[in-house]
Structure formats: structure tokens, C-alpha cells
Amino acid sequence: DICGPGTKKVHVILNYKGKNVLINKDIRCKDDEFSHLYTLVLRPDNTYEVKIDNSKVESGSLEEDWDLLPPRRIKDPEAKKPEDWDERAKIDDPEDTKPE
Incomplete structure (x- = not known):
């Protein structure tokens, strides 16, 4: 589907579980007076290709x-770091000694 004369982008819409789901990328359509062939290739390995x-x-x-599946992780708005959380990537151990 080509969206309006102002935006000139191609909408790729999949129907999944009874809902129309729009692609998350902007795909520009050709802007001229000619007809064009738009092709969507869906592969068994869950990849796709859009051709013009x-x-x-x-x-x-x-x-x-596409937002077909629920997110793998859901942010918890109540979650927060403890007060004594240390942001340093590496923390020296003051009791560590070199091996002999």
C-alpha cells in the first residue's frame, strides 16, 4: 500500500492473528508518473524482502x-537499583593477593 501523496512511502502490512501489523521501517516509493511492480517475498526462515x-x-x-510477538522483556516501572549499587565495570578486591 502506498501512503498518500505527501509522505510517499510504501506500507507493508501483515495480517497476523486477525490484526493488521505495519512494518517498523520506512520504505520510500518511486515518485514518477509510471506504474511500478511491488513485490513482498516471505521466506520460511522468517525473513522477508521488498522489491520495487x-x-x-x-x-x-x-x-x-514487525511487532508480531510480545516483547521478550517487559520493563518493570517499579524496578530500581539498590541504594548501594556500584556502577563500576570492575571492582578491585582489597583482600586479593597474588599467588606465590
Whole structure:
């Protein structure tokens, strides 16, 4: 689907579990007076390819570029670090001694 004359972008929409899900990327359409062939290739390994006039303009992973599945991690708004949390990447052990 091409979205309006102002934005000139291609909408790639998948119907998943009865809901229309829009791609998370912007794909620009060709802006001229000619007709164009738009192709969506979906592969069994959950990858896709968008072609305009048989030239690849976008590709990627279905899982990464569409919000088909719930997020793997959900941020907890109540979660916070303890007061004595140390942000340093490495912390020296004052009781550590070199081996003999």
C-alpha cells in the first residue's frame, strides 16, 4: 500500500492473528508518473524482502521488523537499583593477593 501523496512511502502490512501489523521501517516509493511492480517475498526462515520493479529495496527479519510477538522483556516501572549499587565495570578486591 502506498501512503498518500505527501509522505510517499510504501506500507507493508501483515495480517497476523486477525490484526493488521505495519512494518517498523520506512520504505520510500518511486515518485514518477509510471506504474511500478511491488513485490513482498516471505521466506520460511522468517525473513522477508521488498522489491520495487524487481529491485530489492528492503529486507530483514519478520521478528525484528514487525511487532508480531510480545516483547521478550517487559520493563518493570517499579524496578530500581539498590541504594548501594556500584556502577563500576570492575571492582578491585582489597583482600586479593597474588599467588606465590
